[in-house]
Amino acid sequence: xxxxxxxxxxxxVHADAYAGQLAEQAGIEFAGVVDEYPERGRETxxxxxxxxxxDVEAFLxxxxxxxxxxxxxxxxxxxxxxxxxxxxxLCEKPLATTVENARAIVDRWxxxxxxxxxxxxxxxxxxxxxxxxxxxxxEIGVIRSISGTxxxxxxxxxxxxxxxxxxxxxxxxxxxxxxxxxxxxDETVAEVYAEVDTRFHDxxxxxxxxxxxxxxxxxxxxxxxxxxxxxxxxxxxxxxxELTGSDGTVAVDCTDQSIVHTQxxxxxxxxxxxxxGSDTTEALIGDFAxxxxxxxxxxxxxxxGLSAVAVVEAAYESAETGRSVGVVD
Amino acid sequence: xxxxxxFHEPFCVVxxxxxxxxxxxxxxxxxxxxxxxxxxxxxxxxRPIVDSRRPKVYYxxxxxxxxxxxxxxxxxxxxxxxxxxxxxxxxxxxxVASPSGPEAFVDELDQGTETYTxxxxxxxxADVDYLDVCTPTHTHVDLVRTAVEAGIDVFVEKPIAGTIExxxxxxxxxxxxxxxxxxxxxxxxxxxxxxxxxxxxxSEGVARARRLSPFPDWGSGDWFADRxxxxxxxxxxxIHDLDYLRWCWGDIERVFARRQRGSRAAHGFVTLRxxxxxxxxxxxxxxxxxxxxxTTELEFAGDDGLVELSSEAESPYQEWxxxxxxxxxxxxxxxxxxxxxxxxxxxxxxxxxxxxAEDAIESLRLALAAERxxxxxxxxxxxxxVA
Numbered sequence: 001x002x003x004x005x006x007x008x009x010x011x012x013v014h015a016d017a018y019a020g021q022l023a024e025q026a027g028i029e030f031a032g033v034v035d036e037y038p039e040r041g042r043e044t045x046x047x048x049x050x051x052x053x054x055d056v057e058a059f060l061x062x063x064x065x066x067x068x069x070x071x072x073x074x075x076x077x078x079x080x081x082x083x084x085x086x087x088x089x090l091c092e093k094p095l096a097t098t099v100e101n102a103r104a105i106v107d108r109w110x111x112x113x114x115x116x117x118x119x120x121x122x123x124x125x126x127x128x129x130x131x132x133x134x135x136x137x138x139e140i141g142v143i144r145s146i147s148g149t150x151x152x153x154x155x156x157x158x159x160x161x162x163x164x165x166x167x168x169x170x171x172x173x174x175x176x177x178x179x180x181x182x183x184x185x186d187e188t189v190a191e192v193y194a195e196v197d198t199r200f201h202d203x204x205x206x207x208x209x210x211x212x213x214x215x216x217x218x219x220x221x222x223x224x225x226x227x228x229x230x231x232x233x234x235x236x237x238x239x240x241x242e243l244t245g246s247d248g249t250v251a252v253d254c255t256d257q258s259i260v261h262t263q264x265x266x267x268x269x270x271x272x273x274x275x276x277g278s279d280t281t282e283a284l285i286g287d288f289a290x291x292x293x294x295x296x297x298x299x300x301x302x303x304x305g306l307s308a309v310a311v312v313e314a315a316y317e318s319a320e321t322g323r324s325v326g327v328v329d
Numbered sequence: 330x331x332x333x334x335x336f337h338e339p340f341c342v343v344x345x346x347x348x349x350x351x352x353x354x355x356x357x358x359x360x361x362x363x364x365x366x367x368x369x370x371x372x373x374x375x376r377p378i379v380d381s382r383r384p385k386v387y388y389x390x391x392x393x394x395x396x397x398x399x400x401x402x403x404x405x406x407x408x409x410x411x412x413x414x415x416x417x418x419x420x421x422x423x424x425v426a427s428p429s430g431p432e433a434f435v436d437e438l439d440q441g442t443e444t445y446t447x448x449x450x451x452x453x454x455a456d457v458d459y460l461d462v463c464t465p466t467h468t469h470v471d472l473v474r475t476a477v478e479a480g481i482d483v484f485v486e487k488p489i490a491g492t493i494e495x496x497x498x499x500x501x502x503x504x505x506x507x508x509x510x511x512x513x514x515x516x517x518x519x520x521x522x523x524x525x526x527x528x529x530x531x532s533e534g535v536a537r538a539r540r541l542s543p544f545p546d547w548g549s550g551d552w553f554a555d556r557x558x559x560x561x562x563x564x565x566x567x568i569h570d571l572d573y574l575r576w577c578w579g580d581i582e583r584v585f586a587r588r589q590r591g592s593r594a595a596h597g598f599v600t601l602r603x604x605x606x607x608x609x610x611x612x613x614x615x616x617x618x619x620x621x622x623x624t625t626e627l628e629f630a631g632d633d634g635l636v637e638l639s640s641e642a643e644s645p646y647q648e649w650x651x652x653x654x655x656x657x658x659x660x661x662x663x664x665x666x667x668x669x670x671x672x673x674x675x676x677x678x679x680x681x682x683x684x685x686a687e688d689a690i691e692s693l694r695l696a697l698a699a700e701r702x703x704x705x706x707x708x709x710x711x712x713x714x715v716a
Contacts, residue, residue, distance in 0.1 A: 226535050
């Protein structure tokens with residue numbers, strides 16, 4: 001069964017990667033792109049051989065599913081509109097910029113028949129899959145401490161406009177590893193102490209994001225999700241987590257399968273790393289398309305997205321108060 | 330499985346653990362002079378130098394330089410580690426004191442070293458230029474006092490002491506006697522860390538330092554497992570990086586720490602806010618499996634650059650045999666060698682060593698602040714830690 005997909009706003013930098021998958025994957029009809037900005041929507045559609053559609057509500061009436069790549073603050077609105085049209089939604093992370101909005105999305109999802117997924121591609125990383133298997137088999141015993149990184153370059157554009165993004169590095173680079181740890185341990189973050197600041201760039205949002213957390217079972221969990229990689233660094237950033245258990249340690253580095261490519265001239269002159277591991281975007285879109293097709297839950301559901309948003313909110317509260325803050329359930 | 334081999338292992342206490350039974354395997358020690366012959370050796374000329382303190386200038390004869398004479402307190406892993414370095418340094422190990430009996434260690438030295446069970450006897454009787462304190466942390470203050478009362482200069486392993494009170498006591502003792510005194514914060518003498526310190530990154534942003542190893546099982550009487558004696562993971566292990574980061578980025582306004590510990594396992598995280606506004610964190614583990622030798626990582630992220638140093642990323646020497654595989658990172662002079670040479674140079678030149686009591690106290694204060702934060706679940710300002 002072929003399912004028809006649309007891109008619901010192409011604001012996010014990942015929109016092109018999703019669009020590429022929608023255009024390529026078997027069993028998916030890439031029906032078009034809608035966007036707050038016609039020009040951006042048209043350009044994205046043109047790049048992937050589909051059409052830009054101006055009438056959002058009419059478009060929603062004729063597609064099965066949409067991928068929301070809007071600025072963070074608009075996620076709730078897009079999901080509401082999709083739900084009203086009975087369209088399944090895969091939503092970029094973070095699910096929302098506030099617990100209040102994330103909870104509203106969860107309520108909307110629970111009160112409807114639609115499938116809603118949250119874009120957590122790291123869960124599809126092959127080394128993560130292997131870690132999950134090994135942890136479930138008890139290979140490293142009881143998990144005793146966790147250390148993660150999700151550093152990146154400063155993304156610019158609307159990501160640094162708090163009115164659209166809801167925040168900086170804390171908003172952007174907390175949820176991936178927090179979600180991954182929940183996925184791997186079946187525990188959620190219970191407490192957060194945050195050191196947050198703006199020190200790398202002249203921007204109106206935070207770019208230092210160092211979180212000292214504790215899971216619900218008491219396991220310490222440190223995360224550095226700063227935008228601390230220089231623009232000239234050899235790749236976009238990193239995504240890694242190390243779990244020390246009573247009987248062993250497992251370390252996963254989702255970007256550590258790469259070719260060193262040195263370009264002698266041109267805009268990318270210098271040393272670059274080119275990822276050659278399994279494509280997690282392909283797996284993410286594939287999983288969500290299968291969820292739509294067979295009416296099952298996708299890999300990451302809104303309640304899990306809400307948990308990660310709650311950590312972000314607690315981190316900002318900690319930065320504000322200077323205390324370790326409990327994460328709301 | 331990758332294990333470090335040989336005596337070229339990386340420098341930290343926790344590194345060479347698999348080899349600690351035989352640090353002399355590869356390093357040969359051939360010292361001819363014996364203590365009993367000293368009346369007939371040029372060393373006997375050393376005492377008459379006029380100075381209110383002990384002599385710091387050593388005569389040169391046509392025949393030879395007079396080597397420095399060290400007394401070592403302790404006969405365990407650190408004592409052996411230092412002894413390996415002394416063998417290449419023309420420092421004579423004149424005496425060793427250890428309550429559990431230093432004979433086995435001294436036999437390995439094979440240089441006519443005197444043995445004592447009591448360090449105060451060593452200080453009173455042996456003719457040594459300085460005492461190298463390689464004993465468990467809780468014994469440092471008494472040994473420093475003993476040495477200083479005997480008029481002997483002192484090198485002491487890190488941490489300076491287990492409490493601020495004891496550390497202050499040490500500082501007062503060495504200051505009153507004008508002792509040449511140094512604390513072995515060896516990371517400052519690691520070439521990689523030393524090089525990283527001076528690389529340009531613009532304004533400081535986030536510092537990251539990790540130090541992971543199996544539980545240290547080489548302490549005599551298992552003193553690492555006794556937190557009263559070792560001070561625990563922050564005071565004994567994280568202090569390496571706390572000291573180093575403070576040296577690089579300056580004083581720290583507040584720390585927040587979490588840790589997990591068992592009877593023979595500990596893993597902790599310390600986040601730092603520097604007075605200059607930068608953020609940092611130290612991860613320290615004594616909870617890695619035996620197959621994972623010491624792993625260290627350092628990053629300095631600034632607004633105009635990034636520094637990355639990782640032990641796992643470097644494999645300048647690798648070896649595979651049917652029995653296994655090994656990665657080594659050989660250096661001409663280990664960080665221990667560099668720190669001990671620095672101290673000996675200070676003795677000779679009569680200058681102050683780079684890591685004195687005040688510096689070591691501030692690093693201990695950071696480690697204790699981390700300990701307190703982990704207990705209370707709150708950030709702690711180091712200046713609150715006064716005991």
